Amino acid sequence: MHWYEKLSQYFPVEEMKSKEHMETLLKEREDIYHKDEGPNHVLMYTELEKFVFIDYLFVSKDARGQGLGHKLIEKLKTKGKPIILEVEPVNYEDSDSEKRLKFYKCEGFEHATSIGYRRRSLATKEINEMEILYWSPSNESEGLVYEAMKQTYQEIHTYKDKKFYGESYQPVEEVLTRGGNRENLLENL
Numbered sequence: 307m308h309w310y311e312k313l314s315q316y317f318p319v320e321e322m323k324s325k326e327h328m329e330t331l332l333k334e335r336e337d338i339y340h341k342d343e344g345p346n347h348v349l350m351y352t353e354l355e356k357f358v359f360i361d362y363l364f365v366s367k368d369a370r371g372q373g374l375g376h377k378l379i380e381k382l383k384t385k386g387k388p389i390i391l392e393v394e395p396v397n398y399e400d401s402d403s404e405k406r407l408k409f410y411k412c413e414g415f416e417h418a419t420s421i422g423y424r425r426r427s428l429a430t431k432e433i434n435e436m437e438i439l440y441w442s443p444s445n446e447s448e449g450l451v452y453e454a455m456k457q458t459y460q461e462i463h464t465y466k467d468k469k470f471y472g473e474s475y476q477p478v479e480e481v482l483t484r485g486g487n488r489e490n491l492l493e494n495l
Contacts, residue, residue: 421455
């Protein structure tokens with residue numbers, strides 16, 4: 307199965323970039339946008355000077371529980387930079403969402419409770435709320451995480467969005483907010 311099909315079968319439509327968008331990033335932004343693919347995984351990530359952003363991490367059901375996800379995260383940790391990702395809040399109708407959060411907690415990720423992320427999906431037109439998780443080798447602040455998310459949103463998520471989707475995503479100021487403390491997703495896992 308093609309790597310994009312694996313991702314689109316696992317991730318909800320409102321979280322997926324189009325195949326054309328991702329292939330263009332791999333081609334035109336090959337200096338920062340990367341794909342690590344194997345028979346049982348697909349990892350799409352951005353590496354910038356000060357951080358790594360995990361765009362998509364897929365491990366096939368057959369390979370879960372065998373340490374593959376851990377190995378992929380460890381490979382990124384060796385870069386010595388904070389690692390940031392978006393994750394959906396726990397959905398009790400989707401058992402994978404809680405397992406995903408437990409996985410990241412075990413890998414040492416923290417929940418950026420001061421950062422809000424709400425974006426209107428161009429595919430469904432519905433508001434998609436995500437949470438930001440991060441791991442840092444040097445106890446970085448949520449301020450760095452917030453700035454990294456802004457940069458990721460502007461350089462990756464909205465890269466040529468009008469061309470791929472016929473319209474643009476909302477400006478970063480409408481999508482990302484900072485301040486206040488929300489409930490820590492990882493606290494009671």
